[in-house]
Structures are given as structure tokens and as C-alpha cells.
Amino acid sequence: MHPQFFRHRWQGGYCEVKFLSSVLLGEKVRIALQLIKNRKMTFEETGLKPELLSAISEMGFQQPTPIQEKTIPHLLENDNDLVALAQTGTGKTAAFGLPLLHNVDLSNSSVQALVLCPTRELCLQISRDLESFSKYMKGFTNIAVYGGADIGKQIRELRRGGQIVVGTPGRVHDLIRRNVLDVSAIRWLVLDEADEMLTMGFKEEMDAILANTPAIKQTLLFSATMPAEIAEMSGKYLHNPEELSVGRRNQGSDNVEHHYYVVHAKDKYATLKRIADNYPNCYAIVFCRTRMETREVAEKFMADGYNADALHGDLSQAQRDQVMARFRSKNLQMLVATDVAARGLDVNELTHVINYSLPDDPEVYIHRSGRTGRAGKKGISVSILHMRETGKMRQIENVSNKRFQRKQVPGGEEICEVQLMHLIDKVVAVEVDDNRIDPYLEAIKDKFEGLNSDEILKRFVSVEFNRFLEYYRDAPDLNIKERETHGRESRVGRSGDRVKFSRMFINAGKKQNLNASRLLGMINDSLRKKNIEIGKIDIQRKFSFFEIDSRFEGELVKAMSRVSLDGQSVKVDRVTGEGPAGFDRSRGRKRDFSGSNNNNFNRKRQR
Template identity: 35%
Template sequence: MTVRFEDLSISSEILQAISDMGFEEASPIQALAIPRILAGSDVIGQAQTGTGKTAAFGIPALEKIDPKDRGVQALILCPTRELAIQVAEEISSLAAHKKGLNVLPVYGGQPIERQIRALVRGVQIVVGTPGRIIDHLERRTLDLSNIKISVLDEADEMLDMGFREDIEQILEKTPEFCQTVVFSATMPKPIVEMANRFLNDPEHLAVTQKQVTVPSIEQHYYELRPHQKLEALCRIIDANNLGRVIIFCSTKRGVDDLTTHLLGRGFSADALHGNLTQTQRERVMQRFRNGSMDILVATDVAARGLDVDDVEAVINYDIPNDVEDYVHRIGRTGRAGKSGRSFTFVTAREFYKLRDIMKYTKAKIIQSQVPTLQDVAGIKTAKLMEEVSLTLATGKLDRQSALVQTLLVDEYTSLDVAAALLHLLILRDSPVAASKESEFDDFAPDRNKKRERSDRDRGDRGDRGDRGDRGRDRGDRGRSDRGSFRDRERKDSDSRFSRPRDGGDRFERGEGRSFRDKNESRPERSGDRFAKGGREGFSNDRGGERHEPEAGMTRLFLNVGHKMRIGPRDIVGAIAGETGLPGKIIGAIDIRDSFSFVEVPSEHADNVISVMSGNQIRGYRIAADRANLKG
């Protein structure tokens, strides 16, 4: 049944703002959640990305705010700075007609002094990342004693990133009368445990779909060799006449390289990844939103929380390792009832990933063939001829006719001139026009090697680890002790080390907070120095002897240690977040009083040294170098 916003007991000011934003009908999660949150109930809402969750909690939160009170009355926690900014912007738009109401996003990467000044001036709604909220609480620049509602947005993402202890510490600071709302795409056990502790008789709301992905998204895949990806990408963009596109790569370097290649071929593109400053990130997103740039090339972590309308297509240049990442990626197109398309590139060795995705999403992903140059040229020419016909129909070509007349000499007719102009336009309009068909005339997979591919697929599965273990890891995400922040810092000094699933933007520069892995504080593992999957390389005891690094690993020296309150999660988070390396490949860590050692794969050692040198962990400037193995 269709529910209109007018039917949800919403104030006229917010209804006007909703109308200004172009919305009339509430989404299913909005229709379920808004009345219950307005009534004061604690709520657990389960809905996928792109279903209107922000308005589902943002509208009731705004209705509870007293604009005359300049104190903080609502707190919204988000996993990433990008999502915090997006949520703050949307809530500000919803509050456009409510005078005296201020919304402040707080996150790492932005000078904290600026945020403190805004808090002193007075804001009613704070939207922030857990790490930066903790910083403000420790500085006593944020007072939660009078907040009326707290919201956890994308709670499963926050727990997956190791923020459970931070979230619990924050919720402990809220008053007894505070209403608590949790939104999450999935409901792992840690969320249920946290809800039982902090929510009061919550109502469970779920918007379920038979298909995990959005039905309005037309999904295609292309089986390619790695060296064919760039050419295939350009042809697909041209042949489909794609406008606003998001392309996903697995690494920051991959993002930069692909962006450079696209610019070189005449496409309007820019990069978005964790190495950009906040100012640079905001500039890139502004260009993408206002249409001055058509193609956004991004990593998964950098793109989390992005909410951009009218994305025509998502292209998985690198197929994601996690099926849930696939869902999040393509969920950025086909929104608000509009159709969308996704294109995924897969190599023979990655075919098992595609099968996992299709099994998980229960959606049909169509195998397609890369357009030939003739296909692209034909499509571009047809589009150009259509534009020419429209231009002729409008008339007003006197000036242009005069210019053509100057070219009409004895040997050239008007037909010759028109043909020459079309030739130039077609060449200039097609970035792939200079490609050599002979170099890419074998896009179709070699069916004679089908058996070989299947054998490789089975072999690759063995490298991925036991799926049962992976499932248990997911179920235990965020499991942690419930001690105070200071207690947890003391526990960090034990240097028990476990790895996150990936690093990404979990480390917020200057903020000095990263994450605790899902396994780090399991009681039954309290005696282990390294959690499951860790590599025992040397003693973690201060002053303990050093051993040779594991084969294929290089030991690095960092000039930070226990005295700076540095823990293993800080080091892993910093390296993973700044270099793009998966946290799971970082090796043993040895933390001393004033310095530390960390093992990284030898092929990445120079890059880690280069990226980390001059960077910061917990506000301390890092000097990184190869360790002296003789000491």
C-alpha cells in the first residue's frame, strides 16, 4: 500500500522541505519507521542501502528537536566520514524550513578546533564517526547528557569496522530517557546483543526482498583477460552512451591508474580514494554531483555512504571479493524507481567470485560481449545524425551556411563539405576511435580452455580459506569486552594482535583511532598473542628477543610505541587505511615502549615506508624504515 508523507503526522515545515526535495510517497522503511520513532519507541530497522533510511530516522529526529535549545539533542553515528557528511546534508535539507536548527557533521580529517567552535556556538544535531565522537567526549567538548534520540546508521558496518567498544562507550554516556534507533542492512549476533543491552523493548522493522539487489538494475558481466579491461571499458561506455558512472577498483593505485588512462582517452573522470584530503574528496564529489565530471573512479571504502542521484551505471572494473560489497556497489544506481545498469569484469581465475555473487543475490547476471569498434562507431554515428537532424529542424544556421559557402569551390560540393565535417566530428567525439581492433579482436573467452578454467576455479577456492570459518568470523564481528575506554587502552598494551577483514578508511588521520578486530578480545583467546590467522613472528613482550621475519615478509620500524598509547589496531588501521593493503596480509607486530616493529609482505614494503613516513598515528608523526635485524 502506498503511503504519502502527509499521512505520517509530519509538521508542515518538514513536509514543505520534502516537497522541495521532490518526494511525495514514503518508502517502505520510512512508512514503517517514522510513526514508531515519532511515538517514542526504540526501533531496530533492517533495510538495504538506498531504501531511504536517512529520512526514516532523520524526520522523526527533527520533529523532536527544540530549536530554542542550543544544546545537542540528537546524535547520529555513521561508520565513515563520507556517510556522516551525506546524512548531515540530507537532514539539513529536511530542516530547511525549521528556523534556528543546526546540524553538525564531525569526523576525522577535518580540524577538530573548527568542530569545537561550532559546538560552542550551539548545534542541536551531531552526525559523526565513532572515533571523532570519542575524541570530543574525552575533550569534554561534546555533552550527551540531554540528548533525546541517538541513532546508529549502518550499524553492521560499524561493528564490522571494529567500532563496537566505541559505540558502547558512547551509548553509556546517553541519559536513561534517550530514545535509541538502530538501522542495519544485516542483523548479526553482536547487534542483537547490543540492542538487548541498550534498547528498551525495541520494535523490529524489516524490509525484506526476495532479491538482495534492486530488481530495476540490469546486470551484465564480461569475461576478459586483465589486459583487455581498459579497452572494454571505453567501448562499453561509448556504445551505451553512459553519462554519470561510478567505476570501482580494488586498490588506490588501480583507481589512480585507471583515472589517468580515462583522462588520456578523452573521458571526464576523477578519482576518489583514501589518500585524498577531505578538501579534495569534497571537491571531487561536488564535481560529480553537479555534472562537471561524468565518471567517478573509486575504491569501496572511499565510496561508502555516497548518495548521488541519477547514476546511470556502476562498473565493477575489479570484481569485489565480498558479495555484500557487490550489493552495496550496484545499489548506487537504479534508485528511486529509476532503472540502472551494472557491468562487471571477471577473469577466468575470478569466476568463482561471480558464482558466489549470483548465488547470494539470486539475481540473473547476463553474460555480454564487448562491442566491436564497428558497433561503437555505428552507435556514435547514429546519435550524431539524430543531433544533426534536430539542429536542421531548428533552423537559424545563417552564419554556419555562410562559412560552408566559402568551402564550395569547383572541386568540392556541399555533400563533400558535409561529409568532411561529419568525419571530423565522429573522430573527435569518440575516445576509442584510435583503438586498434586487431589488438582486441579476441574478447570472447576461449571455450577450448573451459576445462582448464574450471580446474583453476577449484584450485582458487582452496586459497580462500574455509567458508565455515568465514561465516563464524562474520557472526562474531564486534564481540568485545564491555570495559571502560581506559581499561581498553590498558588491554591494548598487551599487544594482542588480530586482523581486520580490510583496512580502508577505518584509520582517520589525526584522529588516532582505528579499530579493534572482531576476535581481539574473545575471553577464550585471552592468552593468545595473535588471534586466528595471525603469524607469530616475534615476542610482543617489551624487550623480548626478535626473530627473523617470516619468509616473504619484511620487518619495518615505526617510531611509535606503548608510551604513545599505540596498540596493534592503530598500526594495522593506519597501514591498511593509508596504503589500501588488506589488513589480513599484515604480519606480526611487536610494540615496545617508544617504537614498534611490523611485518609486511616484502613486495609492499617500499610503498608502506613511502606512504607512512610523515603520516600520523594518534597525532604522532611517523618515521618508517626497514628494521635493523642485527639489533
């Protein structure tokens, strides 16, 4: 019999299988296809240049991550636009960076590719990765441009030339307006973490930048989530893009467990402290809603003896860099941050992400949780909820397709046992320098004279352990019983009493870069109070609605009259019926109603 052959398309190459018997062909094909399906791709099979393969091999990378496995062969073979959806920490930089490096013309020192990203930290990280990947590519230069740094130095680097520019939208736009950065002939445009750039209010800068790029180019849009704004951007700037995704849209990482605790609002910090004590080796980012809350939590942490610090918008760039350097070197165990301040941070090996306050946008939660569980490692996303937030948690579950496990806040005895075992593990693992210790050994023995080994051990452990025993002596149970959280959670306040909400209107929306987090920050900063009950938030294009505890309604209206948003005066009104008095929802502006026309708004809604 003649040998039988078939060829199977597999990840950018072909696999040829030979069979000696046509009788067994069907079964062997089935087995071979299953083996191919289960087989892991290697970087050598992607078709990348030998120089790139040598560099990534030295970095210890042998097999592509799922997004790299899909994206690299695709970009090497196609020049059509691409939308790639994958969580943070899945190797997106290599997914677009390696194909760019493979394709750039090293004989041409002009800008051939522009990579836009939301923050300085991510910009520097991408630039460092490109440097590492291109180690053996002579003649290659990439330039990082970002705000908060000397623009003169960046201008000099651009004038010397480089094939790839990585930058934040604000600084890139500035350099284009100065006629220093020329992107009119680029061949590739990468929008990395495009959803974050939109959330941070860079849409106008991005529109201006893209208007200066050529019509014919390959645009690559990478995003962790796919909100409506990203879909709109894809339709506007990309031409018949192909979509590649790892997992479901807006889905959290499979390497992250999701835990939550339900406590009274007054017990949130005590719960956070117990979580920290129950995980002695945790290395975590603690997310808060506002700068004020961030400062308060960090100050309490530091006062209680924890290696913690705050990261928020009030810090200068030098202060921010100092905090991040300490956190990356693990001299800080806990980084307490707002979402805005933490965007773009690329810190490996985080064991926990702790949501001291849940975000209003489920996609923000997905971004937060994606900061742990990276590079195949496991991580835990912890949420500390008060009773009203369990409904919000269910919304996040539905969007992320993840289920949260309700956990009990650990008690004093449990934490003391964990800390004791942690101390013993440290003692067992410590390295002893005999040469330095031996000269003091006899004097030490004299000090312990009259004590047996058990007594010595107890005293030694107690030196470090007594503070935990004392702190958690008669520690109360912080858990709220599950039956207490049943019912209409959206109207139960922190004290357990029903809260009467007022529905409020604000004359700002997405067009003014208003989102739920920013609105909450404005409310908290205006009232200078914390833990005020906020209900549903509805952000529209030019205006928005939100609910607030009725007791603070008048105070808020007065306080917000002194606030401006991006140069526009803010006006807050109480909504009566379907809208504030004199508001035409269909046009998003005020109208002059009088007499019998006062109900026009409601009738318009009914029609």
C-alpha cells in the same frame, strides 16, 4: 437495512468503509481491502507536523518510499528501539530525520539526538537534508561534526547549542573526550549505515560513545545488510527492538540490473574501455581493490582522453573534495575508487557501477551496486571477471538473491555504430544561435562549394568519428568462450593454467579490524605486484587464513615481516595440514610443540 461499517488499520491511521447492504458485505470488504492494499500512502497521512509537510512538499516529495512508509508512522507512535534494513538510496535519512524533527523540543537548545554515520560525505548529506526538512521550524539547529575539518569551529558551534548533532564516530568520540559534546541526556541515538561503520573499524569508538549515552533512550539502527556483527550490536545496545525491512535481508535493489563479462586478466582494462565507449552517456563509479590499481586505471583512462579521476586513501581532504565536486557537477564521467574511499558517497543519477575487481565480501558488492538505481530510477551494475572469479560471482548471486546476466564484450563495429548514433543525436539536439551563426553562413558555404549534401555530412561526421574507426580497426574479440570457464574455476589461473596454491596464516583477524579487502591491499602493497592469484580468504576473530600462488609464498612471508597492523607486528606463515606449525587454533595463539607433539593441532581438530 442499517448501514454496515468496518474499520481497517492502515499505515498509522484508520480507513472507514460504509456499505448499504449486508448481503454484499463480504464481496465489498474483499474489494475494499484490495484497494487499500494497493493504495499509495501520502506524507499527509503520516501525522507529521505542518511545518515539515510544507518543506518536503516544496522539495517535490509527495509519497514516502517503502522504508519511510514503514518507519515514520512507527516512530511517531512508538518509543521502542528499532532495527531498519534497507538499501542505500531508499530515503533512510528522511525515514529517521522527519520523526526526529517532529519530536525535538525547540525550546531546548541542548543536544537531544545524536546521529552517527561512517563518513564525512554522508555526515554532510544528512545535515543538509535536515536543514531542508526543517526550513519552517524556527529555533531548530543541527550541527555536523567530522574529521578533516577545523575542530575549533565545530566546538564553537556546539557551545552555541543545537538539538541534533550528526557526526562520524572518530570526531564525535574526540569531542566527548574533550568534554565539549555532552550526550548524557540525549533522547534519540541513530546509527546510520551501521554495517559500514563496523567495516571501517569504528567499533571501539562506537562502544565508547554509546557508553556515554543514557540507559533510557530510543536507539534506531539503520543498515543495508545484516552481518553477524550488526546482530551482535543489536543484541548488546538495543532493548527488545522491532525490525522493519524493505525486501529480503542483504538483498540488492530491484532497480539494478547485474551484468558480467568474462575475459582474460590482461584484457580487463581494454574491456573497461569498451564498456565506457559502448555507453557514451554513462556516469559511473569504477571500483578497484587497491589504491595502486585505482591510480593505474584512472591514469590510463585520462591518458586515453576520458573525463576520469581517482579517489583513494592517499588523497588529502582538499584533493578529495575537489575530485568529488567535479564528479557531482558531472565534469567527471568516471570516478575510479576503492571501497574505503567511496564509502558514504551520496551521488545521485549514477547510471552504472563498474566492478573492475569483485570484492571478496558479497555484502560489499550489495553496497556498491546500491549506489545506482536510486529514487526509482534504473541502473546497471557491471562486473569484469577473469575465469577464476565466476565462482565468487555465484556466491554473490546467492547472498543478494540476484541473477547476473552474462554479456558479450562489444566488438569494434558495434561500438562504432553506437558512437556514430550518439554523435548524430548530439548534432540534432544542439541549440543553434542564428544571430551568431548567420554572419558566417556565406563564408561557410564558400568553403563547402563543390560538395553535395551527402559529402558534407560524411566529412562533418568523420571529424569526430575517425578516431573510433581507427582505434577499433581489426579490434580482437576479448570474450572467453563459456566452455573455457567450466570446471574447477578456483584453481584456474589468469593464463588458463592450473595454479598451485599455498595456504597461509596471518596473526590478525576481525579484532585487529582486518577484512578481506584490507588483507588484499596489504598483500599487494607488500609484494608491489599486481594480478597475483589469491584464493580463498577466511577471516577469524584473532587470526586468518588465505591462499596465494605458491610461487610468491617465500617472498610474501619476507615482505610481510616488515608490516604492522594498527601497531601490531604482522607475521605470516605457511600452513601445513590444518594449521601453521606451533599454532593452537582453539586459543588463537602460538604454542611450543616439540617431538611427538607436532601433530597435536591435527588431533585436536579431529576431537
